[in-house]
Amino acid sequence: MGMYQIIFSVISLVFYPFLFWFKITNSEDISKIIIPIFVFIMMVNTFVIYLKQVKSKYLLFVFAFFFVLMGDTLINLTIYEKFSPLPFATAHILFSIYYIKECAFKKPEIYLLIPTIIVSALLLRYVFLLTNSIETRVVFTIYLLILSIMVWRGMSYIFNRNFNLKKRICIILGSVLFYTTDVLVGLGFLNNLSIYVILTWLIYPPALFCLSIANWFDE
Numbered sequence: 001m002g003m004y005q006i007i008f009s010v011i012s013l014v015f016y017p018f019l020f021w022f023k024i025t026n027s028e029d030i031s032k033i034i035i036p037i038f039v040f041i042m043m044v045n046t047f048v049i050y051l052k053q054v055k056s057k058y059l060l061f062v063f064a065f066f067f068v069l070m071g072d073t074l075i076n077l078t079i080y081e082k083f084s085p086l087p088f089a090t091a092h093i094l095f096s097i098y099y100i101k102e103c104a105f106k107k108p109e110i111y112l113l114i115p116t117i118i119v120s121a122l123l124l125r126y127v128f129l130l131t132n133s134i135e136t137r138v139v140f141t142i143y144l145l146i147l148s149i150m151v152w153r154g155m156s157y158i159f160n161r162n163f164n165l166k167k168r169i170c171i172i173l174g175s176v177l178f179y180t181t182d183v184l185v186g187l188g189f190l191n192n193l194s195i196y197v198i199l200t201w202l203i204y205p206p207a208l209f210c211l212s213i214a215n216w217f218d219e
Helices: 003-024 028-053 058-077 085-102 107-130 134-159 165-190 194-217
Strands: none
Touching (some): 003 028, 003 194, 028 058, 028 194, 058 085, 058 194, 085 134, 107 134, 107 165, 134 165
């Protein structure tokens, strides 16, 4: 690991407890500033990776993180929080495209698709029990479909041994954690329980970190 990777990892590690603490203690004035900063740092790392290796596929990660940053900016620094699902959904679509471009479909992946469909269907059923709003149901259905494709394609790296094991772990873990994060955020929107906030901020920063560094390990 080079000096740049060490510095980036240390900065990320320093941010993590502060992000978690300020969110669970409702220190919104502070967390609303440092969350976009943290996401910006993650995005800059993906851009640095692109500049070092100049592979066009890496731009998908840069733009994906740009839309994540846009979503977190809408939530934390504007009054347009309700529009945040749009950039986040776009980010997940870009991650999915990247995964599809890198990993050709393999038959064993069907065994990952089935549990993904089951989990997402159960979650959607629970959402429908929590709300009667047609608009909310439609938004959750579309978003969960996009999210499910992303996590399924991310988990497909389990079967693709053409990539460095560290990269595969980062993408699999990052995708699963990002999926879980968005599910928790959605459930928290419908059912305001503090446990959703705690769990979200335990796993959201590691999700972004894993995805941000995944291409460090390209061979």
